[in-house]
Amino acid sequence: MQHIETDYLVIGSGAVGLAFADTLIDETDAHITMVDRHGKPGGHWNDAYPFVALHQPSAFYGVNSMPLGNNRKDTIGVNKGLYELASGPEVSAYFERVMNQKLLPSGRVSYHPMCDYVGDGRFVSILSGVQTQVNVRKKTVDATYFGTQVPATHTPKFKVGDGAWLITPNALPQLWQGKRERPRHFMIIGAGKTAMDVGIWLLNSGAQPDAISWVMPRDSWLVNRLHTQPGPEFFNTTIGGQADQMGAFANASSIDDLFKRLEDCEAMLRIYPEHKPGMFHYATMSKGEVEVLRTIRNVIRLGHVQSIEADQLVLDRGTVPMSANTLCIDCTASAVEKRPIQPIFQGDKIVPQLVRVPLPTFSAAMIAYVEAHYDDDATKNQICGTVPFPDSLESYPASTAANMMNQFKWSQDKPLRQWIRESRLDGFGKLIAEVDRADEEKMGILAKYKANAMLAMTNIAKLMATQKS
Numbered sequence: 001m002q003h004i005e006t007d008y009l010v011i012g013s014g015a016v017g018l019a020f021a022d023t024l025i026d027e028t029d030a031h032i033t034m035v036d037r038h039g040k041p042g043g044h045w046n047d048a049y050p051f052v053a054l055h056q057p058s059a060f061y062g063v064n065s066m067p068l069g070n071n072r073k074d075t076i077g078v079n080k081g082l083y084e085l086a087s088g089p090e091v092s093a094y095f096e097r098v099m100n101q102k103l104l105p106s107g108r109v110s111y112h113p114m115c116d117y118v119g120d121g122r123f124v125s126i127l128s129g130v131q132t133q134v135n136v137r138k139k140t141v142d143a144t145y146f147g148t149q150v151p152a153t154h155t156p157k158f159k160v161g162d163g164a165w166l167i168t169p170n171a172l173p174q175l176w177q178g179k180r181e182r183p184r185h186f187m188i189i190g191a192g193k194t195a196m197d198v199g200i201w202l203l204n205s206g207a208q209p210d211a212i213s214w215v216m217p218r219d220s221w222l223v224n225r226l227h228t229q230p231g232p233e234f235f236n237t238t239i240g241g242q243a244d245q246m247g248a249f250a251n252a253s254s255i256d257d258l259f260k261r262l263e264d265c266e267a268m269l270r271i272y273p274e275h276k277p278g279m280f281h282y283a284t285m286s287k288g289e290v291e292v293l294r295t296i297r298n299v300i301r302l303g304h305v306q307s308i309e310a311d312q313l314v315l316d317r318g319t320v321p322m323s324a325n326t327l328c329i330d331c332t333a334s335a336v337e338k339r340p341i342q343p344i345f346q347g348d349k350i351v352p353q354l355v356r357v358p359l360p361t362f363s364a365a366m367i368a369y370v371e372a373h374y375d376d377d378a379t380k381n382q383i384c385g386t387v388p389f390p391d392s393l394e395s396y397p398a399s400t401a402a403n404m405m406n407q408f409k410w411s412q413d414k415p416l417r418q419w420i421r422e423s424r425l426d427g428f429g430k431l432i433a434e435v436d437r438a439d440e441e442k443m444g445i446l447a448k449y450k451a452n453a454m455l456a457m458t459n460i461a462k463l464m465a466t467q468k469s
C-alpha cells in the first residue's frame with residue numbers, strides 16, 4: 001500500500017471535478033489529488049458517440065480559467081447564425097488541455113487516472129492493483145454526484161431477445177464496416193437529447209424520414225437556443241427572452257398555462273405541436289434542429305420499451321411489429337440520474353451539485369470559490385443553496401425559484417457578485433453589466449425583467465402550492 005498526502009481529494013475528473021479544481025487552484029494555495037477510473041480527464045465525454053456536441057454555446061461551458069472554442073458563430077447547418085457548440089472530441093481535447101496545461105503545471109495537482117476510488121481515502125490502480133491510501137488534510141470532494149450515463153456505458157432496462165439488432169449511437173458511423181445486410185429501417189429508442197441527436201444524424205446522413213421510427217415515452221419541452229446566446233447582438237432575445245420568461249411565470253395560472261406562455265414567447269419549443277410534452281430536462285435546440293426532427297412522423301407513444309424481439313417491440317401499452325433488418329438504437333441512458341439533493345458542504349466532505357440549473361460547471365466553480373473564501377459550512381450552504389434538476393413539468397417552478405433565490409443572495413454579496421461577473425461560466429451576467437445606461441431600449445428590457453421577476457417570485461409560490469395541494 002502506498003501512502004500520499006493532499007489537502008483536497010477530488011473523486012472524478014469529469015467536467016465537475018475539473019471545474020472545481022480549476023477554481024480552487026486559482027483561489028487558494030491548496031494541493032489537490034484527483035482520482036478517476038477513466039484514462040483521460042473529461043469523464044463521460046470520453047465515452048460519448050462521435051457526433052455528440054454541446055447543446056449550449058461553448059462560450060460558457062468548461063472551467064473558469066480557460067476558454068472553450070473561439071467565440072465564432074456557425075455559418076452552416078442547423079445551428080447557423082448562433083454561437084458555436086463544441087463537438088464531443090473538442091470537449092475531450094479541451095479537458096485534456098485543462099489538465100496538462102493548467103492543473104498539472106501548477107505543481108499543486110496530482111492526477112491518478114485508471115484508478116477506482118473505493119472509499120475511506122483509498123484508491124486502487126485498475127492496471128496494477130496497487131492500493132494508495134490518501135491522508136486528506138482538508139476535504140474529500142465527491143465529484144460523481146450527477147452519475148451521468150451515456151449509451152456506451154449504461155445497461156438498458158429492457159430485455160433484448162435473440163435476433164434483435166440493437167446498437168448504441170457510438171456504433172452508427174461504423175455501420176459501413178458491418179458484415180450483415182444494411183439496415184432498412186431505424187428504430188430510435190428514447191426521448192431525450194441523445195435520441196434527438198441520433199434523429200438529426202440519421203437524417204443528415206441520408207436516411208429517409210419514413211425509414212425512421214421513434215419510441216417516445218414522453219414528448220419534451222426544449223429550450224430555444226436563440227435565447228441562450230452570449231453575444232451583445234443577441235441582447236433582445238437572450239435578456240429580452242429572460243424578461244418574457246419571467247412574465248410567463250408572473251402570469252401563469254397553472255403548469256399547462258405556464259408552458260403555453262413559454263411557448264408563445266418562443267422561450268420553449270416542442271417538436272410535435274399537436275402533442276403535449278410531459279418532461280423538461282433543459283435539452284436545448286435551435287428551431288432548425290426542431291424542424292429537421294419534425295420530418296420524422298412515425299412516433300410510437302406506447303410507453304417504455306420492455307423488450308426488443310427479432311420481429312417486434314414490446315412496450316408498456318402494446319406491441320409494434322418490426323420489419324426485417326430494423327436497426328434499434330439505444331438512446332435510453334440518463335444524462336442526469338435522479339438523486340436526492342443533499343447539503344453541498346458536509347464537514348470534511350464536499351458534494352458539488354447544481355447551484356444554478358442547468359449549469360454544472362458554473363456550479364462547481366462557484367462552490368470552489370465559496371469553499372476558498374467563506375468560513376463555516378452553515379454560511380457556505382446558505383450561499384450555495386442546491387437547486388433541484390427538474391424532471392416533470394410540475395418540478396420546473398421549484399427549480400426556477402431556487403435559481404432566483406440564489407441569484408438574489410449572490411447579488412447582495414459584493415466580492416461574490418464581482419467574481420460571478422468576471423466568470424466566463426456565467427452566461428448572461430456580463431451582457432447585463434455591459435449595457436450602456438443611455439441605451440433606452442436595453443434599459444427598458446432590464447426594467448421589464450426586474451418587474452416581471454418580482455411578480456414571478458410571488459406567483460411561483462402559488463404555482464408550487466397548487467402542486468402540493
Ligand SMILES: Cc1cc2nc3c(=O)[nH]c(=O)nc-3n(C[C@H](O)[C@H](O)[C@H](O)COP(=O)(O)OP(=O)(O)OC[C@H]3O[C@@H](n4cnc5c(N)ncnc54)[C@H](O)[C@@H]3O)c2cc1C
Nearest residue numbers: 012014015016036037043044054055056116117146148335
Ligand atoms: C450527451 C450529453 C451532452 C451534454 N451537454 C451538456 C451541455 O451542453 N451543457 C451542460 O452544461 N451540460 C451538458 N451535459 C451534462 C453533463 O453531464 C455535464 O455537463 C458534465 O459533463 C457532467 O460532468 P460530471 O463530472 O458530473 O460527470 P462525468 O463526466 O460522468 O464525470 C464523473 C467522473 O467520475 C469518475 N468516477 C465515478 N466514480 C468513480 C470511482 N468510484 N472511482 C474513480 N472514478 C470515478 C468517472 O470515471 C467520471 O470520469 C451533457 C451530458 C450529456 C450526456
